[in-house]
Amino acid sequence: MSLMIIKRDISEAFRGAISKRITSAKEFLAEMEKRFAKSDKVETNxxxxSLISMKYKGKGNxxxxxxxxxxxxxxxxxxxxxxxxxxxxxxxLISLPAQFSQFKIS
Incomplete structure (x- = not known):
């Protein structure tokens, strides 16, 4: 697939974010991958x-x-x-409701 076809078919916001030096579709896709790489710090956070805000609502096992x-x-x-x-x-233990107080003590 040529770079011209890729550039034509994607949003202007993405086209403007990519350097004019890029001349091949492979370079373009590599640049896009770098820009949108998953951040381990964000996932960790x-x-x-999620873990510290969990609360057992009494439903389910x-x-x-x-x-x-x-x-x-x-x-x-x-x-x-x-x-x-x-x-x-x-x-x-912190996330369990008051009905588990006996369990929390032991």
């Missing part, structure tokens, strides 16, 4: 925010809820933000 929190912690670990088991346990 989003996952961590508590075990599945805890596994969901553990899954998020695993994703954070893959992004080089490892939470200790103790911290994860505290986050789980």
């Amino acid at each position: 989003t996952l961590f925010q 508590v075990r599945e809820y805890i596994m969901e929190m553990s899954n998020i912690a695993s994703k954070l670990k893959a992004l080089k933000l490892e939470l200790s088991d103790d911290l994860l346990a505290h986050l789980v």
Whole structure:
């Protein structure tokens, strides 16, 4: 596919963001990939925010809820933000409603 066809078919906002030095479709696609690369910092922030703001609403299985929190912690670990088991346990307990107070104490 030629660069002219690609430039013609995409939005002006993207065309204006790309350098005039680019002369091939391959260079153009590489530049687009660099500009829109996934940011690990953003993903880490989003996952961590999700984890600390989770609250069990009393619907569904508590075990599945805890596994969901553990899954998020695993994703954070893959992004080089490892939470200790103790911290994860505290986050789980904090997120449980008052009806689990006996469970929280023990």
